[in-house]
Amino acid sequence: MRAPHTPWIRLYQDWLHETRGLKFDSYDALWRWSVTDLPAFWQSVWDFFELHSPTPHTAVLVEEKMPGAKWFEGAQFNYVQQLFRHVEPAHDAGFAAVVSQNEQGVVREMSWPELRRQVASLALHLQAQGVQPGDRVAAYMPNIAETIVAFLAVVSIGGVWSLCAPDMGTNAVLDRFKQIEPKVLFAVDGVTYAGREFDRVDVVAQLRAALPTVQRVIVHRNLGASDEALRALQPFTDFSDVIQRDDDAVAHFEPLSLPFEHPLWIVYSSGTTGLPKPIVHGHGGTVIVALALQVLHNDIGCSYDANSWGERYHWYSSTGWVMWNCQVAGLLNGTTICIYDGNPGGTKDQPDWTTLWRFAGQHRVTFFGAGAAFFANCMKAHVDLAACGDLSAVRALGTTGSPLSIDVQAWGTQQFAAIGTPDIWWLNMSGGTDFAGAFIGGNRELPQMPGEMQCRLLGCSVEAWNEQGEPVIDEVGELVCTKPLPSMPLYFLNDEGNKRYLSSYFDTYAGVWRHGDWLKVTPSGGCIIYGRSDATINRHGLRMGTSELYSAVEALPEVLDSMVVDLEFLGRESYMPLFVVLRPHVELDDAMKTRINNAIKTALSPRFIPNEIFQVQEIPRTISGKKQELPIKKLLLGQPIEKVVNRDAMANPACLDWYIALAKQRLAQA
DSSP: OOOTTSOHHHHHHHHHHHHHOOOOSSHHHHHHHHHHSHHHHHHHHHHHTTOOOSSOOSEEESOOOTTTOOEEETOEEOHHHHHHTTHHHHHHTTOOSEEEEETTOOEEEEOHHHHHHHHHHHHHHHHHTTOOTTOEEEEEOOSSHHHHHHHHHHHHTTOEEEEEOTTSOHHHHHHHHHHHOOSEEEEESEEEETTEEEEOHHHHHHHHHHOTTOOEEEEEOTTOOOTTTTGGGOSOEEHHHHTOOOSHHHHTOOOOOEETTOEEEEEEEOOSSSSOEEEEEEHHHHHHHHHIIIIIITOOOOBOSTTOBOOEEEEOOOTTSHHHHHHHGGGGGTOEEEEEESOTTBOSSSBOTTHHHHHHHHTTOSEEEEEHHHHHHHHHTTOOGGGSSOOTTOOEEEEESSOOOHHHHHHHHHHHHHTTOTTOEEEEOEEEGGGTEEEEEOOTTSOOOTTSBOEEOTTOOEEEEOTTSOBOSSSEEEEEEOSOOTTSOSEETTOGGGHHHHHHHSSSSTTSEEEEEEEEEOTTSOEEEEEESSSOEEETTEEEOHHHHHHHHTTSTTEEEEEEOOOOOTTOOOOOEEEEEEOTTOOOOHHHHHHHHHHHHHHTOGGGOOSEEEEOSOOOBBTTOOBOHHHHHHHHTTOOHHHHOOGGGBSOGGGHHHHHHHHHHHHHHO
């Protein structure tokens, strides 16, 4: 194993040399090998991390195609088996499994053996209740240890997990859970956020009533609700009761060995039309890609030898963002994960952007991750890290969700230099819910360039393509992946003929994954993301389809039509305007704006409240009636109108004049 200063990617390359006779004179050469010989690369990852199957795989990659690639055919696997491998060595080395804290300052530390016991206890309960491999289990839970236990218990017996955050509106949750027809529902009585308690009993009751397939409800009393307060949820099982078991069956519990591509979880990525897409990922592909990402690129790992040392890994996330999945994946490589449940910015009356920094100092966090917007808010709030406790253990800062600006990265670097860490490493990465991983990220051995991500990740055949479908260097193009990854979706649930899957990623280039981001690959191999190339809302890392917002806004009787665009771009602060057409004689006064904002807040989340609302005469539409979100987004980002829209293909081209005037006004103020 390594001394703490030796990057894992260096250990991997040394291992390749010793065991494969492969030696590369640059990262670029290593990367090109990894995307040229996919079977050899992914077999090396399997062997490097000593993954195990009770049956051998007959091929690493049966056929190199997208979609439909088959990986490690014949192998059997379970996400939780990989995690349980760390119970004894991590515990013997003195490492905790989960450290959690909430807004009230309540700290809990869960050992590896206790995590295993609770998972086994709950898994046996679920089996006794009839949960079979392939059954869907839904959860309406916050970022707490109980959610992690529930997830691991479900997938350990082959159940398929799906999670929504309790800050999501009822309609948004039902849009997701109705599609998957869950057999069991995990839920909380309420949550605390920004200093306020939010009762969720009525919402859970509504979810249960609208989900006829749910046979069991398991409730965690997060706010300590009484039996009387939970009367509307009867009958239900108390979460605290089903994790108490501690007998021989628990001690000898083993996760089921499942086919490598057995469904693990269903996550949701919303496009611009229709219901959220229920994306199904598999056990084996998710684990092997997570290990390559977390250890080789994020440089997070532990040693259990005589010189034992560990990691304390924190990535702030709600349970509605795929970074929750990434945080939990730290357990796959023996890391102590440190989770915080609450608002990182304090309360409305008392904003406090030191909250997570003080949390990191208190718990000796070594890797500190958050959305790019978090770091920007800290800079704007003039946070002084020297006043946030002892942050000397922090050696890496992770960021994703949107591009990190040069100014914000410089601020963070200066702050850490002032407290004695002049070589703080920024791990800027870009990936997606779609494949539960990253395409672009970091390498501890490469130089850092503010405003850039360091490299394309191993195994990720990522390029920037121009409009002719040609790869370009030092030019902005569409981010594409030309070869398959093990964690790409198995399928979308209820997607007849793979129609939604194909239209989501393969509608532009046949057999090539188009991700929906603008990318520039620099001559040195660095990467710059310029924001979304489609019309999906990416609000501080949380993606939401525009159709979901329209459903909420246009349900108001005063609103005839609406359109929203997200102008998050190249590290600038996210700016999301909403355009509304109101009924005759209705004015967009403060009361009307409040009604619109409340509708969005209730149906979706406060995160999707627009920066500004404009009253317009018409929403630009194509002849076929589609809202022209992407052309208006490009127009407001400064592109000439003649390059972004064909007036002849519009139903109402005259309305463009108003949007052109707004674009000129914005550019003049920039």
